[in-house]
Amino acid sequence: MERVECLIAGGGVIGLAIARAFARRGIETLIVEEAETIGTGTSSRNSEVIHAGIYYPQNSLKSRLCIEGRNALYAFAERHGVPHSRCGKLIVATNETQIPILNTIATGAEACGVSDLQHLSELEACRREPELTCTAALFSPSTGIIDSHSLMLALLGDAQDHGAAISFQTRIVSAETNADGLRVETIDASNGRTFELQASTFINACGLQAPAIASSITGLPRKFIPDRRFAKGNYFSATGRTPFKHLIYPVPEEGGLGVHLTLDLDGRMRFGPDVEWVESIEYSVDPKRADRFYDEIRKYWPNLVDGSLQPAYSGIRPKLTISGEPTTDFVIEGPATHDVKGLVNLFGIESPGLTSCLAIANHVSNMV
Numbered sequence: 080m081e082r083v084e085c086l087i088a089g090g091g092v093i094g095l096a097i098a099r100a101f102a103r104r105g106i107e108t109l110i111v112e113e114a115e116t117i118g119t120g121t122s123s124r125n126s127e128v129i130h131a132g133i134y135y136p137q138n139s140l141k142s143r144l145c146i147e148g149r150n151a152l153y154a155f156a157e158r159h160g161v162p163h164s165r166c167g168k169l170i171v172a173t174n175e176t177q178i179p180i181l182n183t184i185a186t187g188a189e190a191c192g193v194s195d196l197q198h199l200s201e202l203e204a205c206r207r208e209p210e211l212t213c214t215a216a217l218f219s220p221s222t223g224i225i226d227s228h229s230l231m232l233a234l235l236g237d238a239q240d241h242g243a244a245i246s247f248q249t250r251i252v253s254a255e256t257n258a259d260g261l262r263v264e265t266i267d268a269s270n271g272r273t274f275e276l277q278a279s280t281f282i283n284a285c286g287l288q289a290p291a292i293a294s295s296i297t298g299l300p301r302k303f304i305p306d307r308r309f310a311k312g313n314y315f316s317a318t319g320r321t322p323f324k325h326l327i328y329p330v331p332e333e334g335g336l337g338v339h340l341t342l343d344l345d346g347r348m349r350f351g352p353d354v355e356w357v358e359s360i361e362y363s364v365d366p367k368r369a370d371r372f373y374d375e376i377r378k379y380w381p382n383l384v385d386g387s388l389q390p391a392y393s394g395i396r397p398k399l400t401i402s403g404e405p406t407t408d409f410v411i412e413g414p415a416t417h418d419v420k421g422l423v424n425l426f427g428i429e430s431p432g433l434t435s436c437l438a439i440a441n442h443v444s445n446m447v
Contacts (some may be wrong), residue, residue: 080262080275080276080277081274081275081276081277082276082277082278082279083107083108083109083276083277083278083279084101084106084107084108084278084279084280085098085101085106085107085108085109085278085279085280085281085447086108086109086261086263086276086278086280086281086282087101087108087109087110087111087282087284088111088251088281088283088284088285088292089110089112089282089283089284089285089286089288089289090110090111090112090114090116090117090118090119090120090235090245090247090423091117091119091121091122091231091284091286091345092118092122092227092230092231092234092432092433092436093122093236093284093286093425093428093432093436093439094112094282094284094285095110095117095118095231095234095235095238095436095441096234096436096437096439096440097282097284097439097440097443097444098110098234098235098243098245098316099235099237099238099241099243099440100437100440100441100443100444101243101280101444102238102239102241102242102243102421103237103238103241104444105241105242106280107240107242108242108243108244109243109244109245109246109276110238110243110244110245110246111245111246111249111250111251112245112246112247112249112425113248113249113250113251113266113268113288114247114248115171115247116247117231117232117235117245118227118228118231120360120395121285121286121287121394121396121397121419121428121429121432122227122231122286122394122433123227123228123231123265124262124362124392124393124394125227125261125312125394125430125433126224126314126339126341126352126430127166127224127225127226127227127285127341127343127433128168128222128223128224128225128326128341128349128430128433128434129149129153129163129222129223129224129225129324129433130145130149130222130306130430130431130434131145131146131149131188131193131195131196131219131221131222132145132146132149132188132191132192132193132221132431132434133170133184133187133188133193133196133219133305134184134187134331135191135431136187136191136408137187137190137191139408139409140408140409140411141408141431141435142191142192142408142411143191143438144409144431144435144439144442145431145434145435145438146191146192146193147217147435147437147438147441148431148434148435148436148437148438148439149221149434149435151437151438152225152230152434152437153165153223155230155233155437156225156230159233159237161225161226161230161233161321162225162226162229162344163223163224163226163231163344164223164224164225164250164344165220165221165222165223166222166223166224166324166326166342167203167218167220167221167222167223167323167325167326168218168219168222168325168326168327168328169207169208169213169216169217169218169219169325169326169327169328170184170216170217170219170328170329170330171204171211171213171215171216171327171328171329171330171379172213172214172215172216172274172330173212173213173214173329173378173379174214175214177214177215178214178215180330181198181215181216181217181330184217184330184331185198185217186224188373191220191258193218193219195219195221195336196217196218196219197217197218198215198216198217199215199216199217199218200215201213201214201215201216202350203216204216204218206324207324207325208322208323208324209322210322210323210380210382211323211327211379211380211397211401212378212379212380212381213379218325218361222326224326224341224342224343224344225433226344227433230433230436234436236304246265248267248268248269249265249266249267249268250265250266250268251263251264251265251285251292251295252264252265252266252273252295253295253296253297254281254292254295254296254297255296255297255298256296256297256298256299256419256420256422257277258420259277259279260277260278260279260280260281260420260421260422261277261278261281261296261419261421261431262275262276262277262278263275263277263278263281264274273337278421279421280421280422280423280447281421281422281423282422282423282425282443283296283401283422283423283424283425284340284425284428285395286428287307287309287360287395287397288426289397289424289425289426289428290305290306290307290341290426291307293424293426296419296422298341298419299417299419299422299424300417303416303417303424304424305399305426305427307392307397308356308396308397308398308399308400308401309356309358309359309360309396309397310354310355310356310357310395310396310397310398310429311352311354311355311356311357311361311393311395311396312351312352312353312354312355312393312394312396313351313352313353313355313364313365313368313393314349314350314351314352314364314392314393314394315349315350315351315364315368315369315372315388315389315390315391316347316348316350316388316389316390316391316393317348317349317350317383317387317388317389318348318387318389319384319387320346321342321346321348322345322382323340323342323348323387326339326340326341326342327339327380328340329375329378329379330442337375338351338352338371338372338375338376338382339351340352340376340379349391350372350376350388350408351372351391352393352394353368353371353372354402355368356402357395360395362392362394362395363390363391363393364390364392364393365390366389366390369388369390371389372388373385396429396430397426397427397428398427398429399426401428407427408426408427409425409428409432409435409439410424410425410426410427411423411424411425411427411439411442411446412424413443413447414446415446420441421447423443423446423447425439425443
């Protein structure tokens with residue numbers, strides 16, 4: 080049986096960032112990824128937004144790691160030539176009753192350390208974005224966008240430069256705790272062959288599959304394994320040239336941040352995500368869902384033309400709560416929590432996971 084110091088399950092942006100952190104500390108690191116390439120799940124099916132850290136409860140992991148991660152991500156992107164833009168965003172109230180919500184958002188963000196939000200009147204907001212309709216807005220200059228695939232390639236490249244390796248089409252079958260860490264059984268999806276590894280440290284960064292991986296670990300108490308809950312987010316693109324320079328977000332809604340307008344690095348518009356609770360992982364987009372998108376978008380962009388929305392893509396967020404339940408923080412549990420030597424589980428790493436990836440990696444590497 081082969082031995083490895085650190086085994087990471089999951090080749091998405093979180094797993095890659097963690098691998099880089101361990102490898103840069105001189106720790107022998109292996110990533111196993113079930114797909115044929117990196118980041119085929121949540122990591123590549125999102126808005127690609129670098130969040131400022133506005134919406135999260137004070138002293139939460141989401142708040143702290145988002146702000147740390149945002150600063151680290153901009154620096155990493157500059158250093159490694161990852162395409163990105165600090166374009167800023169407007170959070171807009173579309174009626175008078177939403178203005179107090181903007182004020183609450185600003186107060187909460189400032190308490191968490193986000194001190195650069197700017198209050199804009201209707202006139203000031205519309206001067207920045209003439210096509211916008213709103214009653215007031217908050218401007219976040221620290222919000223941006225990034226090419227998530229280029230980011231993941233850069234993370235993997237840096238990890239490999241420091242000795243990390245990755246094995247594609249490799250699925251975790253089971254794991255068992257022992258005195259030296261964990262014995263992990265894997266299977267090669269291309270030929271069905273099984274292979275065992277003894278890992279001093281095992282990091283479960285499998286995103287949507289993290290609860291299933293945790294359930295396969297003999298010796299991990301069931302109370303530390305959350306149920307799988309999937310929130311599908313559908314995105315639509317719009318034909319024609321965008322009239323907007325900034326990202327446009329309505330005030331948040333239950334389960335997400337509302338149907339917002341984001342831009343890619345070529346200036347193309349994308350709208351989403353909505354919230355669709357699903358039982359399984361399936362990425363098709365129903366064109367009929369555009370009907371609701373038109374209504375929501377026209378609250379802040381009434382000039383959206385009929386028939387201009389086209390299905391783009393969808394992503395699925397690994398939720399820890401369902402609709403109507405209080406939102407939860409990131410869950411990152413190491414031996415101090417579950418008393419399993421060498422094991423770290425990451426659950427519910429949804430937004431702002433992409434923004435937080437480097438800070439999450441540093442947090443995890445400091446736990447072990």
